[in-house]
Amino acid sequence: MVTIRDVAKRAGVAPITVSRVINKTGYVSDETRERVETAIAELHYIPNSLSQSLRFKKTNTLALIVSDITNPFWTTVTRGVEDASSEDDLSVILCNTDEQQDKLESYVNLLLQRQTDGFLLVPISRDSGLIQRIQRRGVPVVVLDRPVPGSGADSVYGDSEGGAYALVRYLLDLGHRRIGLLTGPLKIATSERRLKGYQRALTEFGIPADPGLILAGEFKQTSGYEMVQRMLRTVNPLPTALFAANNLIAVGAMQALHEYGARVPDDISLVTFDDLPLFLGAPFLTLAAQAPYELGWTAAKRLIAHLKGEADDAPKDIVLPVQLMIRASSAPPRREERIMQS
Amino acid sequence: MVTIRDVAKRAGVAPITVSRVINKTGYVSDETRERVETAIAELHYIPNSLSQSLRFKKTNTLALIVSDITNPFWTTVTRGVEDASSEDDLSVILCNTDEQQDKLESYVNLLLQRQTDGFLLVPISRDSGLIQRIQRRGVPVVVLDRPVPGSGADSVYGDSEGGAYALVRYLLDLGHRRIGLLTGPLKIATSERRLKGYQRALTEFGIPADPGLILAGEFKQTSGYEMVQRMLRTVNPLPTALFAANNLIAVGAMQALHEYGARVPDDISLVTFDDLPLFLGAPFLTLAAQAPYELGWTAAKRLIAHLKGEADDAPKDIVLPVQLMIRASSAPPRREERIMQS
C-alpha cells in the first residue's frame, strides 16, 4: 500500500507537507506543491480515509436505513438524501431492513462501530429504545416517515392522517358508504395514522366502523393481493371502494381485483398513497401524494444541521403536506349499490 | 467517546487485556474477564472499528455496486451476496449507479479510500480501465452479470446468449417469423449477447435481420413503453412477437401494448428475461429465468476466495445456466398472419 510517507520520500519532503498539499492547508511553495503532486500521481496515491477519520473523529458518513428499497418511494427519498448530503461532502450508506427489526438493529450496531456521523432511519415499531441508544452515544438521529414519540429525535414525515382523511372523505363525497381499508402492520405509525384518518372521515359521516372492512397486512404487493382475496371471500356485501394504505398494496389489490373480474373503477373504486412511476401506463390511481424527494432532502438537511451544531435542542416534528391527486381509479358507486345501501 | 482505555481504567487492567477479552485471544483469568466485561457493560463500550481496520489492514467490508436497485432481480442478487458474506462475517456496502458511469466511478473512488476489501460490481460499459485500476491496488474484483473481457477479473453471469437463443427459437418453433427485439444499451454486454442469441436463432431459420425490428433503449420500464410505441408507429407489418431483453422493459411493453389495444398473447406474444415477483397476478410472462440469488451467492463466494488467497490467479468466467419458463404470454401467431408471412 502506498502511504503518505512513500509520497513524502519520493518528493523529498516531510509527510506533513504532503498532507498540506492534499488538504490545501497551511503554507506550501508552488515548487514543492508541484513536486508533491507529481509524486502523488506517479504513485497513484490515494489517502486512507480510515486514518483520517480516526484523527478527525468523524467519518463524513451518514447512514440511511430504509424499510423497503424496492419501493420507488424510498428510492426517491434516497435521492433527496444523497443530493442534500453531497452539498456538504457527506457520503451516504444505504441499508435496507425489509421491515425486520433484527436487521435494523444489526445495521445500527455495525454503523455505530464504524463511527457513522449521523442516522436517518425508518423505524419498524414505535419502540424508542434503539433510537435513544444511538443518541446517548452523541450521534444524532432523524426519524423518517414514521414518528416515534418519546424518542427525543427529530422526525420528518408526511401527513398520513390528513391524506387518509382526504381520500376517504373524497370517496364518501362520491357516494361510497362501504369503504374497505387495506393497511400495513399496525405497530407502524404510518399504518395507524392512515387508519385514524379513515376512521375520522367515516365518523364525520356517521358511518359505524365495520371491523370486517379493515384489514392489516404488510406494505407489500403480495399482501395487498392476499388482503383483497380474503375480503372478497369473507365480506358481504362487498365494499364499493378500497383504500390501500400504500402503493404496493394497491398494485397487489389491482391484481386480485382483476383476477376476480372486478373492474376499477366501474365495479369498485381504489385509492391509495404514493405514486409509482408509470404504473399501468398513464397515471391511473387516485392517491394522496407525499413528496418523497423533499422528505429525504428535508430530513438530511435537518440531520446535517445537528452535525454542525446549528440545530436547536428541542426535538422537532416536521410534517410535510400531502396532495390529493384525483385520477381514473375512483368513481361514484354503481346506482343499484347506491340505492341498496342508502 | 468511550475507548478501550476507559474500560481498562475502570477494570483496573491494561488496554491490551481488554482487547484480549473482546477478541477472545491470549490468556485472561476468569476473574479478570468478568471485571472487564462488567466495565464494558457499564460504560456501554463498543470498539471503534476504524482503528481496528487501520491496525489489521482490512475492513471486513465488501462493496456491491449494482445498476438498478429497484429491479427485484438486483435485490435478490443482493440477498445472495449478503448471505454468502455473512458466513465469513463480512459486511456489504450496497451502492446503486442507476447505470451512470460517473456514479460508478465516484463510488469506486470513495470505497477505495475507505479500504474496502473487495468489489462486486456491475459494469456499465465494456471499458476495463476502472476495474484494472482497482485490481492494481491489490483489491480483488468480481464482475457481475456483464463480462468485461480483458479486465483480468473473474466474472459471474447468466447465459444471456443461450437464453435469448432459446426464447427466440421457441417463438420460431411456434411459427412466428416477425419477432421484434427490445433491448438495452448496446454498450452493455448483456444487451449485446441477447441480441446475438436473437440473431443466431433467426439465422438458423434463414430469416434475414430486419433492422427496424431491433430497438435498443434502456433497461427501464419507461424505455420499454417508448420502444413499443415507436415500433407500433414505424414498423409495418407489425411483429407477431416481441422479445424484451429484461423484465422492466417487458412491463413497459405490456403497458404500451395494452393501451394500443393489443392483447397478449392473442395479438402478439411477449417473452423476456428474469422474473418479477407476482407481476400481474399469476405467473404470466414466458421468460428465460436466471438465478439471481445464486448469481450473487456465487460471485460473493468467489470474491471471498480471492480475499482468503484461495483462488487461482487465472481470471475465470462462471456462466450460470438460464431456464426457459413457458407461460401464458406466448402463443402461435394468428392464422392469417402465419399464412401471410410464410
Added chain:
DNA sequence: AATGGATATGGTATCGGTACCATATGGTAC
C-alpha cells in the same frame, strides 16, 4: 533445586494521517 511450560498481564511500537509546536528564511517598518 533447577528447569520448563502453561498461565496471566503489561509496556511499547505501530497502522496512516494530521494537530501542534518549533524552526528557519526573507522582507518590511521604524
Added chain:
DNA sequence: GTACCATATGGTACCGATACCATATCCATT
C-alpha cells in the same frame, strides 16, 4: 540594525486498537 510578521517546512505526539516482546507467577517434572 533590529523587531516583527508572513512564508515555508519539519519533528513529535496522538487518534484507538493490537502485535510483539517482556515479565511474573505457579505447578509439574527430573
